[in-house]
Amino acid sequence: MDSLVVDHPLAAALLTTLRDERSDNAAFRYALRRLTQMLIYEAIRDAPVEQFEVRTPVATTTGVRLQQPPLLVPVLRAGLGMVEQAHALIPQARVGFVGLARDEKTFEPVPYLESLPDDLSGLPVYVLDPMLATGGSMVHTIELLVTRGATDVTAVCVVAAPEGVAALADSGHPVRLVTATIDEGLNEDRYIVPGLGDAGDRQFGPR
Numbered sequence: 001m002d003s004l005v006v007d008h009p010l011a012a013a014l015l016t017t018l019r020d021e022r023s024d025n026a027a028f029r030y031a032l033r034r035l036t037q038m039l040i041y042e043a044i045r046d047a048p049v050e051q052f053e054v055r056t057p058v059a060t061t062t063g064v065r066l067q068q069p070p071l072l073v074p075v076l077r078a079g080l081g082m083v084e085q086a087h088a089l090i091p092q093a094r095v096g097f098v099g100l101a102r103d104e105k106t107f108e109p110v111p112y113l114e115s116l117p118d119d120l121s122g123l124p125v126y127v128l129d130p131m132l133a134t135g136g137s138m139v140h141t142i143e144l145l146v147t148r149g150a151t152d153v154t155a156v157c158v159v160a161a162p163e164g165v166a167a168l169a170d171s172g173h174p175v176r177l178v179t180a181t182i183d184e185g186l187n188e189d190r191y192i193v194p195g196l197g198d199a200g201d202r203q204f205g206p207r
């Protein structure tokens, strides 16, 4: 599986704000939005473009646009903090939604929302979820997408655990990963260490 760890001093500084337990909900949401911008820039760097003619006030020249604007899929709740910024960068993108809450005893994702186009063939999909821990939530989401014909999926995360990266690779699905860091691992509660805590709670308060 292809994976990209975005290595940039400004991304590292924003990640530090997210990790810092003193960052309140508003500061966390703000840093997540800004870091999402950097992750999306890198994630879309090699996307195919098409050329078209554009007139400036002075002359005619060649412009470019994305050949195929993607579908953005935030995984609720935590992915909601990424979708507004991603959509601002790619205004032509469509948006689908998946809602999952991890059962904190079994660590399995419990689905509560699925709002996706029926046919995803030929459409690049960017799944937005800041946390890739066991990988269960991301693999579940990718299965929903693959069932609808998706063959080009990018998981855009902020913090990934090696266990989650392995789960994505072992899933055999057509996915690549873009993340700001791959951390040390998971603790007994399957939280990422050092991580940043619960990305949903840190934006919106406890469920």
Ligand SMILES: O=P(O)(O)OC[C@H]1O[C@H](OP(=O)(O)OP(=O)(O)O)[C@H](O)[C@@H]1O
Residues within 6 Å of the ligand: 075, 076, 077, 078, 079, 100, 101, 102, 103, 107, 109, 129, 130, 131, 132, 133, 134, 135, 136, 137, 138, 164, 190, 198, 199, 200, 201, 207
């Ligand atoms: O890789 P996994 O072990 O599946 O864990 C990662 C999932 O856990 C978090 O969501 P959570 O279930 O806490 O829901 P929330 O966004 O509503 O807080 C996170 O946003 C991922 O979706």
Ligand SMILES: O=c1cc[nH]c(=O)[nH]1
Residues within 6 Å of the ligand: 078, 131, 133, 190, 191, 192, 193, 195, 196, 197, 198, 199, 200
């Ligand atoms: O560290 C973790 C693991 C799962 N979900 C989170 O929000 N954080």
Ligand SMILES: [Mg+2]
Residues within 6 Å of the ligand: 198, 199, 200, 201
């Ligand atoms: Mg949570």
